[in-house]
Amino acid sequence: MTRLASRSVLLLIALILACSPKQETPEKNTVNIGNGSLEISNGxxxxxxxxxxxxxYFTIRNNETFADTLLSVSYANADDTQIHESYEADGGMMGMRPVGAVPIPANSGVELKPGGIHVMIIRPEMNLSEGDSIVLELAFSSNELQLIRIPVKASN
Ligand SMILES: [Cu+2]
Incomplete structure (x- = not known):
């Protein structure tokens, strides 16, 4: 095998590993940001x-005396990730729509949950099965980026 070809094989292996949900950087499901001022749990x-x-879904608790904002969430192994809110449309039908950002008031919290605000993962590359876990990247106005690892399960 030529040197270039062996490099290509290594690159291919690295790509395959990078695409597996179980091979990403392990992160905890509960994280504290900035001395616990922001806590993300129950994902x-x-x-x-x-x-x-x-x-x-996950819960964000803001223990600070100033408000924060969840700007975006992303899952690397999907075409797109959006923050959505559920709402009741005309006739009582439930719909959902993207929201730009989620305010997190001071000394308060926001719970992302079924029927409320949620993270929409659009076209994941692979099956997400019960027992798997995925890493989400959260961007806050007060901090740069925070990774959380959350389990895949049918209900909370
Ligand atoms: Cu949605």
Whole structure:
């Protein structure tokens, strides 16, 4: 094998490893940011087939005396990740729509949950099965980026 070809094989292996949900940097499901001023806990994501859609949830507690904002959430192994809110449309039908950001008031918290604000994972590359875990990257206005690892399960 030429040197270039062996490099290509190594690159391919690295790409395969990078795409596996279980090979990402392990992070805890409960994280404290900035001496515990911001706490993220109780995260989970629903199982999904590859290329479909699913939702993820977690609780954010802000122990600071100033407000914060969840600017965005991303899952690396999906086409897109959006923050959505559920709402009751005309006729009592439930719909959902993207929200730009989620305010987290001082000394308060926000719970992302079914029927409320949630993270929409759009077209994951692989099946997300019960027992798997995924890493989400959260961006806050007060901090740069925070990784959390959350389990995949059918209900909380
Ligand atoms: Cu949604």
């Amino acid at each position: 989970w994501a629903r199982p999904a087939h590859a290329r479909m859609m699913t939702a993820a």
